[in-house]
Amino acid sequence: MNTNDPAGTFARLLQRLQAELQLLPDKPDESPEATLRCLWALAANRPLAISQLGGFTPAELDEAGMSRLQALIEQRLGGTPLAHLTGRQDFMGQILLASPAALVPRRETEQLGFSAVRRLQAMGTSQPLVIDVCTGAGNIALGIACHLPRARVMGADLSPDAVGLAKRNAAFLGREDVEFRCGDLLEPFEQSGLQGTVDMITCNPPYISSARVDGMAPEISLHEPRLAFDGGPFGVKIIRKLIATAPQLLKPGGWLLMEIGLGQGAGVAKSLASNPEYDEVHTHNDAAGQIRVIEARRTPDAQANKP
Ligand SMILES: C[S@@+](CC[C@H](N)C(=O)[O-])C[C@H]1O[C@@H](n2cnc3c(N)ncnc32)[C@H](O)[C@@H]1O
Numbered sequence: 001m002n003t004n005d006p007a008g009t010f011a012r013l014l015q016r017l018q019a020e021l022q023l024l025p026d027k028p029d030e031s032p033e034a035t036l037r038c039l040w041a042l043a044a045n046r047p048l049a050i051s052q053l054g055g056f057t058p059a060e061l062d063e064a065g066m067s068r069l070q071a072l073i074e075q076r077l078g079g080t081p082l083a084h085l086t087g088r089q090d091f092m093g094q095i096l097l098a099s100p101a102a103l104v105p106r107r108e109t110e111q112l113g114f115s116a117v118r119r120l121q122a123m124g125t126s127q128p129l130v131i132d133v134c135t136g137a138g139n140i141a142l143g144i145a146c147h148l149p150r151a152r153v154m155g156a157d158l159s160p161d162a163v164g165l166a167k168r169n170a171a172f173l174g175r176e177d178v179e180f181r182c183g184d185l186l187e188p189f190e191q192s193g194l195q196g197t198v199d200m201i202t203c204n205p206p207y208i209s210s211a212r213v214d215g216m217a218p219e220i221s222l223h224e225p226r227l228a229f230d231g232g233p234f235g236v237k238i239i240r241k242l243i244a245t246a247p248q249l250l251k252p253g254g255w256l257l258m259e260i261g262l263g264q265g266a267g268v269a270k271s272l273a274s275n276p277e278y279d280e281v282h283t284h285n286d287a288a289g290q291i292r293v294i295e296a297r298r299t300p301d302a303q304a305n306k307p
Contacts, residue, residue: 006060010036013073020077024217026106030082038086039076043069049088049095079219092143096169102162103228105139108286109204112259112293113143115284116202119255119295120148127152128199131249133185134158134238136228138166138178140202145178156181156188159227185238186245198249200257205238207231207261235261239268243296247277250298257295265291272296 017032024030034050040058041048043065048056061069072085083089083098090096091105092113098104120128128151132141135155145153155178157163166180181188186201208229214221216229231237239258246256256278260268265283269291272281277299284293 004060006058009066010040010058013069017073017077022079022217022219024219026108027082027104028107035076035082036073038082039072040069042072042086047086047088049083049086049090051090052088052095079222081219081223084223089137089139091139092146094143094146094173096137096139096142097165097172098137099165100223100225101165102136102157102159103224105137108292109140109259110143111284111286112202112204112257113140115293115295116140116144116200116257117147119257120144120151120200123199123255125199126150129154129194129197130200130202131155131186131189131194131198132202133242134203134205135166135180136162136204138169138180140204141166141178141180142169142173142175144202145175146173152177154179154181154189156183156186158182158184159225162225162228185242186249189249195248196251198251198254200255201242201246201250202257203238203242204259205231205242207235207239207259207264209233209235231261236264236268239264240271243268243272243275243278247298252298253300254298255295256298257293259293260291262290262292265294268294 014036017036021032029050037053041056043061081104083104087098088095089098089105092110130144130151130153132155135141135157138155141153141155155166160182163180163182170176170178206229208231210230210233213230269281269283272278278296279299280297282295283291286292
């Protein structure tokens with residue numbers, strides 16, 4: 001291949017990606033061109049997320065760079081997620097490290113992150129305490145911490161690998177004040193003296209039913225952790241447990257915010273509305289009109305309701 005003609009080489013490689021690259025709807029930023037530009041930058045030793053491509057022009061690669069590019073293209077066409085190759089993914093305006101250790105943060109999950117920021121702003125607490133469970137790469141916890149620098153934010157995940165990546169992301173962003181713990185849902189915080197003091201709990205839980213997990217696209221099922229998706233027989237195992245346990249940590253008037261799966265919104269909202277531990281429930285739809293985020297407020301006089 002002629003490496004002295006970057007524009008011609010780019011055009012030829014782009015034609016191949018346009019013909020062969022399979023794109024998934026949950027990664028709407030990816031296109032054949034953005035993919036090729038990211039891989040070209042990486043072959044030139046510049047790991048970039050798609051959102052960082054603005055000033056990048058593919059320039060001539062030396063022979064070693066061109067073989068790196070060819071190998072990266074084969075890996076991507078073989079189904080390796082782009083973010084695993086670049087090691088980068090942006091979320092809520094921040095560039096994060098990405099790896100097979102945790103789910104690659106999805107664009108759709110920003111709806112949960114920004115709903116949390118808006119709700120915390122509306123609460124008006126000067127230094128709110130926020131816990132993000134099922135934190136994965138730490139993207140929601142670090143997104144909230146970035147948009148509300150005075151918030152005290154903690155995160156936890158059952159997977160030690162995910163917690164390791166979340167800690168690396170905190171260091172990458174210079175936000176080591178965001179603390180990550182390992183354990184089942186809220187258990188890592190149960191002995192911490194935080195009962196009844198937390199302003200908000202956020203969670204993007206695994207919510208795919210176990211039977212559907214095996215049928216997911218190979219780019220997802222072969223490369224991302226099953227623990228990130230499997231929500232039990234009906235997909236709502238973790239959601240139900242969180243609804244039951246969150247009131248112990250939330251302060252009266254504090255909020256639980258969750259992302260939920262397609263088709264789960266009405267049922268989850270109904271069970272929250274009939275639970276006396278919560279007194280207000282709000283839902284947010286995605287662009288297709290599906291409920292994807294649920295907010296529930298812990299009843300302000302919850303103690304008074306207890307026998
Ligand atoms: C859908 S991923 C969300 C990751 C990240 N918060 C995001 O939005 O991209 C779900 C995460 O929940 C974690 N997880 C699964 N079961 C859990 C449990 N019982 N307790 C804590 N974390 C759990 C998985 O390891 C995975 O990181």
